[in-house]
Amino acid sequence: xxxxxxxxxxxxxxxxxxxxxxxxxxxxxxxxxxxxxxxxxxxxxxxxxxxxxxxxxxxxxxxxxxxxxxxxxxxxxxxxxxxxxxxxxxxxxxxxxxxxxxxxxxxxxxxxxxxxxxxxxxxxxxxxxxxxxxxxxxxxxxxxxxxxxxxxxxxxxxxxxxxxxxxxxxxxxxxxxxxxxxxxxxxxxxxxxxxxxxxxxxxxxxxxxxxxxxxxxxxxxxxxxxxxxxxxxxxxxxxxxxxxxxxxxxxxxxxxxxxxxxxxxxxxxxxxxxxxxxxxxxxxxxxxxxxxxxxxxxxxxxxxxxxxxxxxxxxxxxxxxxxxxxxxxxxxxxxxxxxxxxxxxxxxxxxxxxxxxxxxxxxxxxxxxxxxxxxxxxxxxxxxxxxxxxxxxxxxxxxxxxxxxxxxxxxxxxxxxxxxxxxxxxxxxxxxxxxxxxxxxxxxxxxxxxxxxxxxxxxxxxxxxxxxxxxxxxxxxxxxxxxxxxxxxxxxxxxxxxxxxxxxxxxxxxxxxxxxxxxxxxxxxxxxxxxxxxxxxxxxxxxxxxxxxxxxxxxxxxxxxxxxxxxxxxxxxxxxxxxxxxxxxxxxxxxxxxxxxx
Amino acid sequence: xxxxxxxxxxxxxxxxxxxxxxxxxxxxxxxxxxxxxxxxxxxxxxxxxxxxxxxxxxxxxxxxxxxxxxxxxxxxxxxxxxxxxxxxxxxxxxxxxxxxxxxxxx
Numbered sequence: 204x205x206x207x208x209x210x211x212x213x214x215x216x217x218x219x220x221x222x223x224x225x226x227x228x229x230x231x232x233x234x235x236x237x238x239x240x241x242x243x244x245x246x247x248x249x250x251x252x253x254x255x256x257x258x259x260x261x262x263x264x265x266x267x268x269x270x271x272x273x274x275x276x277x278x279x280x281x282x283x284x285x286x287x288x289x290x291x292x293x294x295x296x297x298x299x300x301x302x303x304x305x306x307x308x309x310x311x312x313x314x315x316x317x318x319x320x321x322x323x324x325x326x327x328x329x330x331x332x333x334x335x336x337x338x339x340x341x342x343x344x345x346x347x348x349x350x351x352x353x354x355x356x357x358x359x360x361x362x363x364x365x366x367x368x369x370x371x372x373x374x375x376x377x378x379x380x381x382x383x384x385x386x387x388x389x390x391x392x393x394x395x396x397x398x399x400x401x402x403x404x405x406x407x408x409x410x411x412x413x414x415x416x417x418x419x420x421x422x423x424x425x426x427x428x429x430x431x432x433x434x435x436x437x438x439x440x441x442x443x444x445x446x447x448x449x450x451x452x453x454x455x456x457x458x459x460x461x462x463x464x465x466x467x468x469x470x471x472x473x474x475x476x477x478x479x480x481x482x483x484x485x486x487x488x489x490x491x492x493x494x495x496x497x498x499x500x501x502x503x504x505x506x507x508x509x510x511x512x513x514x515x516x517x518x519x520x521x522x523x524x525x526x527x528x529x530x531x532x533x534x535x536x537x538x539x540x541x542x543x544x545x546x547x548x549x550x551x552x553x554x555x556x557x558x559x560x561x562x563x564x565x566x567x568x569x570x571x572x573x574x575x576x577x578x579x580x581x582x583x584x585x586x587x588x589x590x591x592x593x594x595x596x597x598x599x600x601x602x603x604x605x606x607x608x609x610x611x612x613x614x615x616x617x618x619x620x621x622x623x624x625x626x627x628x629x630x631x632x633x634x635x636x637x638x639x640x641x642x643x644x645x646x647x648x649x650x651x652x653x654x655x656x657x658x659x660x661x662x663x664x665x666x667x668x669x670x671x672x673x674x675x676x677x678x679x680x681x682x683x684x685x686x687x688x689x690x691x692x693x694x695x696x697x698x699x700x701x702x703x704x705x706x707x708x709x710x711x712x713x714x715x716x717x718x719x720x721x722x723x724x725x726x727x728x729x730x731x732x733x734x735x736x737x738x739x740x741x742x743x744x745x746x747x748x749x750x751x752x753x754x755x756x757x758x759x760x761x762x763x764x765x766x767x768x769x770x771x772x773x774x775x776x777x778x779x780x781x782x783x784x785x786x787x788x789x790x791x792x793x794x795x796x797x798x799x800x801x
Numbered sequence: 802x803x804x805x806x807x808x809x810x811x812x813x814x815x816x817x818x819x820x821x822x823x824x825x826x827x828x829x830x831x832x833x834x835x836x837x838x839x840x841x842x843x844x845x846x847x848x849x850x851x852x853x854x855x856x857x858x859x860x861x862x863x864x865x866x867x868x869x870x871x872x873x874x875x876x877x878x879x880x881x882x883x884x885x886x887x888x889x890x891x892x893x894x895x896x897x898x899x900x901x902x903x904x905x906x907x
Contacts, residue, residue, distance in 0.1 A: 778903035780832075784824050 208248045209260040209278045212288060213331055215244040216323035223317040231312040238316035239299045242323055246292040253285045266336070274336040274394055279466075283530065286675040287330040287462060290534060291455050294541050295323050297655035298450040301545055304652035305446050305552055315355055315444070322348035322451060329459050335384045335394040338463065342380070342423065345459060346373050349451050353443040365442040372436040376426020383419030387470065390416065400469045410474065417470050417477035420463075421484075428460025428514045431488040435726050437511055441503040445548030448503055453510045453540040458533045461517040465526045472524055482522025486610050489515025491724065493620035497627065498720035500713070501558045502547045505628050509584065510540055512617060519614065520599045523606050527677045528598045534676060535591035535666045539583035542659035546577035549652050550632065553645040561712060562639040563632040569645045572653045574633050576660040581629055583663040585622040585696045588689070591667030598678075601688045615695050622699030630707045638711060808849035815842035829890070829897040833883050840876045844869045 219241030223234045252258055262277035278284075299319065306312050325348055328341030347370070354366030388394050390412065391402040406413050424430065429437035440452045451457070464471060464481070471477055492511030499505045513536050520529035550566060550573060551558055567574040583590035586597065596618065603611035637643045647653070665671050672678060706714060722728070775786065815838055822835025851865035891897055 780899045780902070781824050788820065788824070 206258050206260060208252050209280060209331060212245050212248040212252060212292065213324065213327050215241045216320040216327065220317050220320035220324060223313055223320065228313045234313035235303055235316045238320045241320055242292060242296045242299045245323065245327065246296045249288040249292045252280065253289050274334055276337065277333040278331040279333040279396065282677065283465065284330050288327065289675065290537055291326050291330060294454045294537055295450060297658055298446050298541065301652055301655040302446045304649050305548055306444060311355060318348050318351045322352065326455050326459065330462065333396055335387065339381065339384060343377065345456050346370060349456055352447040352451060353440045355444055362442040365439040369436040369440045372433050373426040376422045376433055379419045380423025383416055383422065386416045386419065396466065403469055403473050414474040414476045417474045418480060420467060420470055421477065421481055424460030424464050425484065428457050428518065429511055430484050430514065430518055431491060434488060434492065434511050435730060438504050438507040441507050445503065445544060445551055449541045449544030449548065452507065453544050454537040457510060457514055458537060461514065461521060461529055461533050464521045465530055468526050471521065478522050478524055482519050482607065482610060485515045485518030485522055486613050489519060489617045490613050493617045493624065495720050495723050496624040497620060498717055500560055502550065502560050502628065502632060503558055505624060506543050506547055509621065509625065512621065513540065516596065516599050519610060520602060523602050525602050528602050531598055531672065531676055531678060532595040534672065535583065535595040538659055538666045539580045539592060539663040542576060542580035542656065542663050543584065545656055545659065546573050546580060549573040549648040549656065553648055554641040557639065557641050560628060560632045563642050564635045565637040566642065566645065567633040570647050572647055573656065576656040578629065579660040579664055581625045584625055586618060586692060587696060588693065591663055591665065594667030597689055597692055600692055604688055615691060618692050619695040619699040622696035623703045626700040626703035627707050630704060635709055805849055805853045809846055812842045812846040815845065827898050827900055829887055829899055832899065833880065837876060837880065840872060844872055
């Protein structure tokens, strides 16, 4: 049964973005209401789509070149995409409403809501796309809106630079992704997922080629989901408004990489080597980001590194060939990480844009609702039973225990670090004495901000339970994990939390200082150095080419050549009539010689 | 018996004399005369060709002779123009020596 609902879900935010940009930029409040109405329409339609078991959407032909290349405009509607629809539009809706409070006095409110609507359109497009071409277009569109929203406060250099950095870094991954898509098309002759899947088996005789394709497609996810070694953009993206950090850089866009990997799992899983690489990239990212998070002072940066680390878990699960575990963690993570970011946003706004945790302190008394919801988010993040993270993280750890021991140990270590850094954040920011004037004068946020917090807190608390999650997802089946895995994970988090409490209790400044973690393993410095030298070398090579080949060779060369030939010709232009006659005679003799005797 | 070869030798000597005159003499009048000599050498050989190319009707080939008439006509015109230039040149420079005339513009 063809239904118009999926198209409504997709197009409502686009219409909102168009109307705001073209007509209502001047009326800020009106613009924000249009945007919120659009996302609520999307959410309502998503729920309707979700409840209908057999639903299909009309498909249009977009590009069709003699059957050789066919790219339709079609929508995928299966359990996976329906769940993502509800998740994206649901989390999106809460964040739209929260933005009303967070951005209430912002000059560029209309611009902000237009970009937010455009983002919703692009993200829903990624979820619904049924072929690589559409997916790639929405993928880039998401990157663009992310750029616009990170740079929302473009008058701050840091924000503008962060926008550029995010866009350029993800482009590097996207380039690989694009080549991967082209190679898939070359190998199978199709870009539509449902047509590629059965044809993958014909490539089994070229394992190296399949591995290459899988890794190139994985490149796209590495960029978008900020995996090692392209992770550098995500922490800087925190320069954007906090709701953006919550929506784009925690709950949805960065998860798009994982979603894409799951969507094209038939490609990734065709190669064991590629799976192993994916799993290890995820593991490395998870451990590294968690290590860095233990030494950051900016509340949003801690959460950003935590996001990196959790995305690492999801990619790890994809690499361990379990889409269910990856999607389950994506699902729960979207709730608790959006919650944590919005909680942080509430703190930041009430402290007049103070983000350093050492200047907070004692906020549990000043912002009780924020504190309670933030704590729920934190408990879900560290996987404290029975909050949602406990179930999804355990599923991934159990999987790793079963398939790859080293990865399991590193995953457990990451769980320990996660507990350590988030408890450190809680202790420093919410307990102890207030350490700044702003913190002393802060008070609870308005209802428009605490409302979404409470909704998300309930979801973060309940999201992991089977009776709730089973309606949305196929839950990963834990085999013989039994009692060991939860016990080990619980032990790790208790140790991590206790360690953090013992170190940071009643401190007013950082007691442990690990230079290498504080500098994020010097990745930014290394990239700056790398880019500087690459640029230097390229500049030198092109300067050499310009100076010696273009200038000296082509430009000067042609002028000197003309001049030299002229000088030589001038030698025979003596102005003596009889010399000309002599030369003329010689010429005639030569012509006769060549005509007659040759 | 005088053969075609004899005519051509004479013609060649005349041509060479004319060419040498053009190349070696400094006086423009002599150069002009030598040019005429070269033209007449050509005429002589053409007439000789005409005389020695007899068709099946027993008549010589008149094409070459027509050619000669054209050459004589053109040569007359050329001499008229050449002498006019020479007179003009002499009025301007008071000389007919080619070594003195080495630039295109006075």
